[in-house]
Amino acid sequence: MGSPGSDSYRRIYAVVRRIPRGRVATYGQVAELAGLGRAARQVGYALHALAGSSALPWQRVINAAGGISLPAGAGGLDQRFRLIAEGVLVDARGRVSLARYQWRPRTRARPESRR
DNA sequence: GCGGTGACGGTCG
């Protein structure tokens, strides 16, 4: 298949799949965890390729401002419903409290890393 | 191979 076959896309999808239910992650965060550096835009691109017809929890990926980037008419509403359905509080303007719901993957507890 | 584009992000006013 064309683009979605690249490793980058697979890595992105792998990270998205790790986001726990009821939590959210930012595009930049996903890019970082996928080892793509600052290719946040690419993450959006990769998710766009899914067109929502995927088993992937794509709704858990939002922008750094804590908002839904996807235009309402292009699935943004759907994303909002999906988040609410799993217990995430979404503002009327489609904003989520990152302080409250952002996923914080543990940086593999290093032995001896006690501060 | 080049240039425009986008489900982004940080900074500035």
Place this chain on the structure above:
DNA sequence: CCGACCGCCACCG
């Protein structure tokens, strides 16, 4: 808090 600007990076025509 919000909008405008500019910088980033891979995809597509």
